[in-house]
Amino acid sequence: MADLTAGPMTTAEIRAEYDTMTRRKRLYGGIMLVLFVAMMMAGFRTADGRNAGSFRDGITHVFDYPAEVLSEAGEKLALLPGHLVTFFPALIETLNIAAASTLVGLVFGTLLSLLSTRGMARWPAFIPLFRRIMDICRAIPEIVIALVLIFLLGGGPVPAMIAIAIHTAGALGKLFSEVNENASLKPVEGLESAGASWGQRMWLGVIPQVGPNYVSYALLRFEINIRASAILGFVGAGGIGYELKNAMSWGQGRYDEAAAIFLLLFITITLVDQISSGMRDRLIHGAKA
Amino acid sequence: MTYLDAEFCPVAAKRDMDHLFWKKKLWSFALPALVLVYLAYVFVAFDMAGLWQRVSLQNAQTLVSDTYSYKTHVTRDNRNGEVSVAIEGERKGAYPKGESPAWVTLGATSVIDLEQGHEVRFGPESIEYAIPGYGLVRATPSRSKGVQAELPPGEVPDWISVSKNRLAVKTDAGRLTVTRNRSEVFRYFTGWELFFFTLDSPYHGLGLVELAQRAATGEAGAIFNDFWTNKMWRHQDVAWAIVETLLMAFLGTIGAGIIALPLAFLAARNFAPLGALRFAMRRVFDFLRGVDSLIWTVVLARAFGPGPLTGALAILVTDTGTFGKIFSEALENVDDKQIEGITSTGAKPAQRYRFGVIPQITPVLLSQLLYFLESNTRSATIIGAITGGGIGLLLTQAIITQKDWEEVAYYIVLIILMVMMMDWLSGWLRRRLIKGEGGKAKRRGSAAGKPFVLP
Structure with missing residues (x-):
């Protein structure tokens, strides 16, 4: 990252750069997380929709059969x-x-x-x-x-x-x-x-x-x-x-x-x-x- | 074993070595011998000797020839003389009334050209089959007298079978069956007919260039629609089935990982101070794993009915047990120094876990998740066959009909491609995500890269 020809960076600059890097990393992480959660939700809804019985009705009857x-x-x-x-x-x-x-x-x-x-x-x-x-x-x-x-x-x-x-x-x-x-x-x-x-x-x-x-x-x-x-x-x-x-x-x-x-x-x-x-x-x- | 005494005695040493060699020899012969004895027992127990009588060569032949060829049925209803043509004899593959492929000429006497000089004629009264090198076979079906067959003089060859009510001729060119009620000719062709378009689609039989031209002039949607709603090969249903199967694997594996991670902390020696709780958690994991996915599938199918959700939940429950065990073992192997370092900076417990523990176990966790994602694609196919969802169901249905072997072959190819694609994807993600951790991946390479043998 740091450009060696530009001379030593000040502490403030290093700090600012580190902060932007962390922020970017967090943003990417956040976007990935949101995408992932959305995928899980969409997947669950699709599976639920294509199932014969729905999750909400079935969950109370899980232990009926056993x-x-x-x-x-x-x-x-x-x-x-x-x-x-x-x-x-x-x-x-x-x-x-x-x-x-x-x-x-x-x-x-x-x-x-x-x-x-x-x-x-x-x-x-x-x-x-x-x-x-x-x-x-x-x-x-x-x-x-x-x-x-x-x-x-x-x-x-x-x-x-x-x-x-x-x-x-x-x-x-x-x-x-x-x-x-x-x-x-x-x-x-x-x-x-x-x-x-x-x-x-x-x-x-x-x-x-x-x-x-x-x-x-x-x-x-x-x-x-x-x-x-x-x-x-x-x-x-x-x-x-x-x-x-x-x-x-x-x-x-x-x-x-x-x-x-x-x-x-x-x-x-x-x-x-x-x-x-x-x-x-x-x-x-x-x-x- | 052997060890050196204070006074070394060559005779005793030789005797010891001989003994050792003898023991090793015994082992290296006894072990294979034991295995052989066991296999012999299995051979008897499974009645392998009787198996050869049970092998159905007829079925094998149907299966193999059906996978790469199809047959077109030309059928004459002997009661009213109507002739119809249908691919595989299915209504979905029937030619519209009055239409026929080029090798069938409909009329008062319908002529069916089987090539190589073979020709079948459905006359107003009788059915004739001209076989080159043999002669003319004529059959006259009637309600009162059954099927009257006239064959050339001489012995009846073994590819013709004649009885009072049935005549069957089987040649390389095709097959003719005449019974009292109907006469039927099969002609075999190589390939999967109607794979892209059924006969009622205007695009059936067009070349690729023509199709491309039509697609360019604004018919792309209609072309795709005809392909997508193909009644014979059901591309839409198949695509959905594959999506369902992948969905089961995805939801089941990821869901299990999400549930197992917090529980694994409760079962790890270095994170759960309470021995009783740890013991209880481990027994829960053992129970979830021990009650096999088969039983979970059966139980859950009762509550949720057939479908992909049931399959996903069955995978989820079983794998929660497996992941719980693997993750808790990974947690027990974490390095305490990193956590101490974080603690020394005054981190709160949540931060300690976030920055001290999670980064250490992420490679193990991710690689196991991805391994299981791949293997669960296979499990989802199997579970789908039991609960009734996904490509597994389509496959079992196609096999149960015992005649749509071309569809079976198609589904098998799709399943293999699907699993191989998931294998590749999981390997690629594993490399990307774990290498992304930098030098750490190298150090933990042995732990992360070691596959937990997959179901």
Whole structure:
């Protein structure tokens, strides 16, 4: 800002300049804030207008449905353990979908990330291609692939598994390539000088360095995939989501079952969340030590 | 592990090393083996072996061919002899009465030219299909005797199926089906017909140059209107659906950020002196996150009905929990020295937060918000499919009909483009806004740039 050729500025000048700068900054900040608030308001009004029920009418009824479910579940409290046992296999299916898709996604994500990291890629010329593949895998919402596959393969866990695995491969691939960039290339060079193949270089030179980070990200992904597989069940791909949809569409009379499913899902998600965050802490901590 | 004794014994050292190697080998084989065993179990549990019988190749073929081609139906009502032409057999794509594309000649005997020498004639009494290299297939439908088919002598090829009430011929040029009540010819074309204008628009079938000329002479509004209100592809509805989806993501993410920030102060160890309150806040966050967005969607849909507001609120509630957790962790990592410095100038508490704390967490906060904005665009598509709003709903509706696969392909392309655009936008904003903080971005680079793996 200050022009050095004009000689030293007086304190008053510096002060005046600082004040104008602050004022301008505040003005810009204010304008941004007003614009932002206006956008939020307009967005809210649009969403409210296009919704079936309005916000003002609905807000007082938010707890009606949970209250109904809970009161019916409360009346039939004795049946609850039975329901928990009944829906346990469905929960296992949901967990299996999540676990299998995480594993498959982990394998493909690892491959994609290794193929698209400079210095490790098998075919350096194709790095942009593999990056684009990852981007596209990541951009497709699971539900899109799942619905199309349900049409082709019929309902069941496999469409959901494939759909989640594709998305997981893309998402993990991106995170893994960030991890790879921080890995040392020296072991890879050493192995190369000893005549190791690409697979050996990656398996023995890179994976031991990045393994803990990979597993930590994969655990986090597993958590997310449980939620995703529950949602996909809701649109027809087996598991606890499907049972929830059935219990829900039946409406009153089977709310106790819905409550049991809610409970199972909540306990599972919270439990996996706690366990995986503990494991991730240990993994990353152990890697540093 | 191994450590050196006072008296070094090579034999013992070797034994130790062998033991270590053995253990490592065991690990490196046991782990993949365990994974394989698990995958084998899943293979059985999901009945993958039986999957191949359930794969519907027919469906796959319809899906793939439908995404890049369309068919025009020429239908003759056998009860009154009326012939109509419609794209995809839909009323929205029907040619006006008495009009037809160039390859169909309407008359007492309607001639349908399927090219490559294939020709179908809808006569007053019978339907004839001249197939080069095979001969003439004639079918006479009548109410009393069903469909009487006359084929060239010899064995009936497998692309023709004949029964008492039905004749179906399937060739590369097209398809003919004759039943008692109607005769129908399908001719396949590549492309998405009527994408820009439907048949009732005067602009249908005009070239780009012609359109540009007409637009220049003052018809731009009418041209746009015909495109915008296209009944077949519903560009207006699709545009609104995308806006709704983006709106859900935007309102949900930003709203969650606004609500979570003050709550995060209550859950951070260094800002909330009251242990019980902190504990309670954390359990609230865990609860919001643990009750999955699926359940929130279901519950909120009951109160607010289907639509974008419900989706936005579902995202808002779930993400309040996530943001609360992330923000409170960020708050616990702030540097106390800056706050002390501000305090030493005699700042009031509000000023301490404004100038001592907020600038420190802004990079983390903004980058997480932007990451979630992008990932919530995807979630909003999924939630939209459940609550009934946005592009997710259009997609599920199109898939449920099981025939509008070209629309499904169109929506999928739009969704991918939308998500990639949001990905790019969020990355760009992240770079702009966080780099804008100057040197600070470098120092906090590791914290701000580290993505919290996205749902």
